Structures are given as C-alpha cells and as structure tokens.
Amino acid sequence: MSAYRTATGYSLLAQAKNRLALILLAVFVPLWITVAKTVATPALFPFRLRASGEVLHAGGDKITMISGSLNAVSLLVGFWMFSAARRTSAFDRRLAAAGYPRGALLAAKLTALLATATVVSAYAVAWMLLYWRPLQPGLLVLAVLAASLIYGAMGLFLSLFLPGEVEGMVAIIMTSIIDLAPQNPVAATTANNPLITLLPSYGSLQTALQAGFTHRLTVTPLANSLAWLAALSAIALAAFMRRTRVHTASTARRPSLSGY
C-alpha cells in the first residue's frame, strides 16, 4: 500500500510540474471553447444523432463548442500522459529491477491517468457551462472524460514507439484531426457514414450531443469508448510489464535473493 501511495504521490507531483501542460490547460482549453462559441454561427442545425436515430436541432456554436472541447482535452491529456511516460520509462525499469512492486507502479500510472483526465475534463466542462446550459451536464462530463481517458491511454501507447515529445505531439494531433473532423455534424458530410462509429471519439461526441440537446441516455456509444480505452490501456500496460521484467532465463541467481 505504501508502495502504491508513494508512487502515486510522486507521479501526481511530477504531473503537476509539467509547466507546458499547465499553460495549455489554463489557456488552450478556454481559448478553444471561447473561439468555438464566438466564431461559429448560433443558427440551428438539423442533424441525425447516430446513437438514437432521432433528428435534433442544435445551435452550430454549441455543436462546435462540444467538438472543440473534445479536441482540446484529447490533445492535452494525450500530450500530458505521453510526456510522463517518456520521462519515466527507463526509471521505471530501474525501480522494478531494484524490487519495486510492479503492480504498485502500474496502479500509480492508472491513477495519474484518471486524475489528469478528470481534472482536465471538469475544467473544460466548467468553461462550457459559462456559455451554455446543456440539458444533462453530468453526462457531458462523462462524455468529455471518456475522450480524455482514451487519448491519455493513447499517449501511454504511443510512448512505446515514438522517441520524443515532438513526435508524440504530432501523432496525437494528427489522430485527433482524423478522429473528430469526419464526425462533426456541422462541418462534415461524412458524419452519417457507418465507419465513423469505429473512431475513438465516436462515443464521446455522440454522448456529448445527447447530453447537450436531449433528456435521453443511449449508452451504446460509450461501449465504443470503453472498447478503445480497454484496448489502448491493455497494450500499454502489457508493454510496461514486458519492459520492466528482469531476465533470469540465462542466470542462476540464488532464489531467496532474486529481488535485488
């Protein structure tokens, strides 16, 4: 327990010291949401909500704000987690080789992901609430949180292959563009294509649109989010366990002293 508490405490402390991420949180998230609100037209747009099949009418500014906030939190949490994972990857190996319980290190990473995603999502939704009253604010938080978690896990996943923060950031930005642009009901004519249900933010966008403009809850899109989250986290965590193992196949250490 102490191993988990210490690792989590230090992980969160290090997260809070990421100055660039903090600046992006303070400036980029509100800026994106404010720009979306002020620049996009408030004219009502008819669109079909894929999740339930019903046709809704919503202000273009609000739809753009939802899409923009998902974009902003995805980029930020993705970058934040990528940056943390790159920084600690060699150090985690050393700690685990020295005998630090790997389960505790792993749980600390998941806690840091959850904490970062929750703070960023709550902050983004708070900014949206300044401009607009969605019909189901709680559901909106959940929708934004799902996108944050997926991109946070994607940051952990990408850190396995990409060497530096620039490469990670470019990959996350490109993914987010490919993910969100085709499913935006205002901007894209592709939003009705069945393939968009496979995109990582499909669940978040559908749930956020429901939260904003209906009193209903269709959970199927969130199952898509859960599948993305589970798959990315599983790969990242399996890779973590693989990387932090100690090779004993060719060695004959005294069993009682294996955890040096």
Added chain:
Amino acid sequence: MVLTVEHVAKSYGSRAVLRDASLHAGHGQLVGVVGENGAGKTTLLRILSGDLDADAGTVHVDGTLGYCPQHPVLDDELTPRQHLRLFQIAYRLPGLNRAESLFQELGLAAYERQPVKTLSSGTRQKLNLIVALMHDPEVLLLDEPYQGFDWETYMRFWDIAHHLREAGRTVVIVSHLAYDTQRLDALYRLSDGRLHPAPATGAHG
C-alpha cells in the same frame, strides 16, 4: 565465487557483441573490465544485472546485486530525497542510514531537495551511484561510475570502493580507460567478444 560468468554470448541481429565471455570474482575483490568504445562492456553489465537476456551462457550471482548504469537513470522531476524514498521501498530497507552517510560522503546533502533536472551532470552521477549502493549489495556492478566527477569526488569514490572491498563486497567496475588499475585485484580486457585476463598493475591501457 560470488559472481560467476560462464561463456556468455550476445548478438544484436547479425552483429555478435559478446562471443564467449567468462569472469569469476570472489568476496572482497575489486575487478576491472576495460575495453574500447563499442566493445560490449555495457551489454555485459546489463546481462549481469538481469536487464538484458543473454543468447547463451550462464551468470551466477551469489547475493544481492547493485547496478549503476553508465548514464544516470533517474526521474528528472523528483528530488534526490524522493529517489531515496522510492528505492527504500524497492530494496525494502527499514532505514536510510547508509544512504544518508553516502549523501554526506559524496557531498549531495546540500542538493537533496532540488529536482534532479536542476542538478549538474556530476551531481546526478553521484545520485545514480548512491541509488546502486544504498542497500549495501554483496555484488556491485558499476558502469563508468566516475564519469563527470571532479578530482575530489573521484578520490572519494575510490575510498568508498576500498571500504566495500574491506567489507567483503565484490565490485565490478567497467571503464573505457584503464586508469588506476593498480587499485584493482583483477583486470579483464574485453575485446573480440571475450574477456581476457590482464595484469592489474599497468597504469595506462
């Protein structure tokens, strides 16, 4: 023998780095391994420490192990004091007396509450070494341990190494330069993927 390495081989793709490396070290021995850049010294130490898998051969370590990698492996955002706390948990140490005295001995106490990213490379290297030493391991593997040390710290390092020897610990020091070989009990030269015993008295290599 506390450390026995028999016929270890390791290739990266088609490039054989270690072909047939063998080494023996007993209690209270200071063993040096020298070799040119790229000779496979770091690969050898990583295999001995369990960080890397060998293709063939056996490694037998009779006791606890400490490994000091060539480039400091630390968390830039944490302080030296926080590193001690993490490694105290890792090594399951009841207290930090030994780490505290190493902090004093190597002059790290003044920096113990500064994030590692603000420390000089020599100071990082000291912390890198202390993390490998603080649980008083029976076998200590040091990869270029005094890189970036000033002269005074370099001399302190040898003091610590001699104390370890007197306490019966086995210390393997890897370096690309064969300086101070008269301080060693045994010297091996790594070339062509093999460890060749060399006289430990030559001042230069």
